[in-house]
Amino acid sequence: MSRIVIASASEASRNQLARLLASSGYAVFRLCASEGELRRTLTECEDGIVLVSGIQPDDVVADFGDSFQFLLIGRPETLDTCESPQVFKLSYPCSGSAVLGAVEMLTQLHYMRLPRREGRDKALVEDAKRLLMDKYRIDEPEAHRRMQQYAMRHNMKMTDYAAQLLQGGSNDG
Numbered sequence: 001m002s003r004i005v006i007a008s009a010s011e012a013s014r015n016q017l018a019r020l021l022a023s024s025g026y027a028v029f030r031l032c033a034s035e036g037e038l039r040r041t042l043t044e045c046e047d048g049i050v051l052v053s054g055i056q057p058d059d060v061v062a063d064f065g066d067s068f069q070f071l072l073i074g075r076p077e078t079l080d081t082c083e084s085p086q087v088f089k090l091s092y093p094c095s096g097s098a099v100l101g102a103v104e105m106l107t108q109l110h111y112m113r114l115p116r117r118e119g120r121d122k123a124l125v126e127d128a129k130r131l132l133m134d135k136y137r138i139d140e141p142e143a144h145r146r147m148q149q150y151a152m153r154h155n156m157k158m159t160d161y162a163a164q165l166l167q168g169g170s171n172d173g
Helices: 011-023 035-045 058-064 076-081 096-113 119-136 140-153 158-167
Strands: 004-008 028-032 048-053 068-074 087-091
Touching: 004 011, 004 035, 011 028, 011 048, 011 096, 028 035, 035 048, 035 058, 048 058, 048 096, 058 068, 068 076, 068 096, 076 087, 087 096, 119 140, 119 158, 140 158
Parallel strands: 004 028, 004 048, 048 068, 068 087
Antiparallel strands: none
16 A cells, blocks of 8 residues: 655644544545655655645655656645646645546556566565564555565565565564
8 A cells, every 4th residue: 555644734633634534444644734744754754645735745745756656636726826737736625526437547657667566585584574574563654664664674675684684684674
């Protein structure tokens, strides 16, 4: 599942979007109140979907647009000031089903952009994630994040790290 980040200057907006997504089975990775907090979060999670309301995303999109899908929710006059063609826009007020539909579309676009593991490599990674999930009582996105960060810190492919985990020959995240 894609990591979803919600960024809004309004705590009420952040919480309302998080409740809407959670009620439809989406897990929200993080809620951000400012552009700085959003930047730190995007640097940490590396790819996913960003819902933005009340924060102008142009500069963030310029830096992170290759790895993230962005949805800007706002009044028409706010949407008109966003110049980035990479940002999907949803005019406020909008229904919860419109937001969920946009998130589903962005999720599909996000998955289309990701490299795909197949066969043995996919099975290795999935088995290693299950191992971490059982051992640490964490969910799948957290297990994936831990594996990804460890592999990156040690300059190795995630499939190689997964094989080491399953053989018991490596630190596990």
